[in-house]
Amino acid sequence: MNLHLQSAILNLTSEISITGSKSETNRLLLLQALFPNITLDNTSNSDDSEVMQKALSLDSQLPISNSQLIDIHHAGTAMRFLTAYFAVNEGREVVLTGSSRMKERPIKVLVEALRQLGAQISYENEDGYPPIRIKGQKITKDKVSIPANVSSQYISALLLIAPKLENGIELTLAGEITSIPYIKMTLALLNDLNIQTSFEGNVIKVYPKQEVEPKLLTVESDWSSASYFFSIVALSEIGTQITLSSYKQNSLQGDSSLVEIYKKLGVETIFENNSIILQKIAVHDPFPYGEGWDGANTPDIAQTIVVTCLGLGIGCHLTGLHTLKIKETDRLEALRIELTKLGANISVTNDSLTLVATKEINSNVKIATYNDHRMAMAFAPLALKVPIIIENAEVVSKSYPDFWEDLKNLGFSCAPFGDASGQISEL
Structure with a gap:
């Protein structure tokens, strides 16, 4: 039209x-998937947030022995956040894909960072781009580095899954950091759930926390x-x-x-x-x-x-x-x-x-x-x-x-x- x-x-x-906010909503939807006793209010009605919510809902219904194709269409935030989420969703296997434009948008920096931690992710077609196949693993490594001038969504994706990792994450950002407010937003949302974090120089730490107290969060x-x-x-x-x-x-x-x-x-x-x-x-x-x-x-x-x-x-x-x-x-x-x-x-x-x-x-x-x-x-x-x-x-x-x-x-x-x-x- x-x-x-x-x-x-x-x-x-x-x-x-x-x-x-779409940015806040998508972060909180992922955290809610990790900590189901979180309740959300005033979430975004955007397509991106609906795609994110649907993908997380499908995952909760998926038999652990099956693999599944998940199409996130144009939703770049969902592609980055779900890549990290499914990488640590032990025992599950998914293929994340999207629109023709999404298949042109790079994901390699995030995939390499997750591989540093022990994730099993492979490319279905072109190296460095979706669609990607993810086999969820238990992650015990905690140290990872990533270029600091990439999309902050790569960085936030790693930070959001960190509390559920056995040893948390120590993330080193190499070079000059961009999009700092989005990184700080992610850390603030973790802090709202009493998850301990630190951001000193170019090193961000998120400490493990397997459970959080029930809480209502308004976006x-x-x-x-x-x-x-x-x-x-x-x-x-x-x-x-x-x-x-x-x-x-x-x-x-x-x-x-x-x-x-x-x-x-x-x-x-x-x-x-x-x-x-x-x-x-x-x-x-x-x-x-x-x-x-x-x-x-x-x-x-x-x-x-x-x-x-x-x-x-x-x-x-x-x-x-x-x-x-x-x-x-x-x-x-x-x-x-x-x-x-x-x-x-x-x-x-x-x-x-x-x-x-x-x-x-x-x-x-x-x-x-x-x-x-x-x-x-x-x-x-x-x-x-x-x-x-x-x-x-x-x-x-x-x-x-x-x-x-x-x-x-x-x-x-x-x-x-x-x-x-x-x-x-x-x-």
């Missing part, structure tokens, strides 16, 4: 309720999903206000850095009664990041930031984005292609993006989404400036199924566009 987006009468004061709403509303407010007139729930001022999520980033882009954030109120203010700094904004710790909001800057007519330089090349698509290249269609002057490298300020944006451009939910949602706020067409708009269900309904409630016009054959019709 293609959607033709344009802003009609934008509601100046609106309230949106966003479900729990905070997703800050990555909130980023699109920060963008909407930034591109709106002064006086626009949107309230989002439920959020904490001392969030575990790295993307809560949106508060400081978007203050420079004209959005004031007020914390009130477990909600955040976003208010449009004037933009005071025409080039807010000076020599460049380092997105190494929060790469998921990079797309939103650069599209916001285009809409505001300002330039930006974003660095530390090397992990974007192995996401649902090569996000750096996808941004270059789609922003160029809109008339942007943009250049990318393997880990950076530079946008030159421009005042003109082409209208009624068809934005390809590359089966990437964040491409669809990051570009949607531009409809406040020019009408645009979002291709395969249903892809947002990966992380935020209610996105288009929430935009309609804000006053956006989101109309199906194109004929039954999928060809785009004339405006």
Whole structure:
């Protein structure tokens, strides 16, 4: 489904309720599988979390003597976390597979780390990529090293299974660490269950704990999903206000850095009664990041930031984005292609993006989404400036199924566009 987006009468004061963080939910679902007396509330309704939950549920029903094919589709987090989970699920054998894009996304760094610990994992097709066959083992080794500049999900996958290992884990991160907030989120969730951890220098330790006390854990709403509303407010007139729930001022999520980033882009954030109120203010700094904004710790909001800057007519330089090349698509290249269609002057490298300020944006451009939910949602706020067409708009269900309904409630016009054959019709 293609959607033709344009802003009609934008509601100046609106309230949106966003479900729990996908990042927190998927970590807690794995911990709940390891410690079944954990109860979860406000979990994410995203496709990724549903895939994760289904895979864990299937595993609990599986006769120990059987092997099983588990398809996680586009869910990268599920692929990484489940690889570690099934590696220590003693006596079970599974084959983890996914979409055609998932089969292009590397898994070798995690597989090698698990093999260091004694896991039995083999590749079904191409070396280093899914599908992978996993034979669950009892793991007694506890020392493992992994490159520090890889996706934090590899690191979190190892940390999440650590409490159930006989001797825990001592994980050495080699080199400069990226995505530290996601690592700290994982450790904080373990600490919430009274699992002892330490993070000193480049060494992380998680100590063994076979059982935890029964506990209810409430998932905070997703800050990555909130980023699109920060963008909407930034591109709106002064006086626009949107309230989002439920959020904490001392969030575990790295993307809560949106508060400081978007203050420079004209959005004031007020914390009130477990909600955040976003208010449009004037933009005071025409080039807010000076020599460049380092997105190494929060790469998921990079797309939103650069599209916001285009809409505001300002330039930006974003660095530390090397992990974007192995996401649902090569996000750096996808941004270059789609922003160029809109008339942007943009250049990318393997880990950076530079946008030159421009005042003109082409209208009624068809934005390809590359089966990437964040491409669809990051570009949607531009409809406040020019009408645009979002291709395969249903892809947002990966992380935020209610996105288009929430935009309609804000006053956006989101109309199906194109004929039954999928060809785009004339405006």
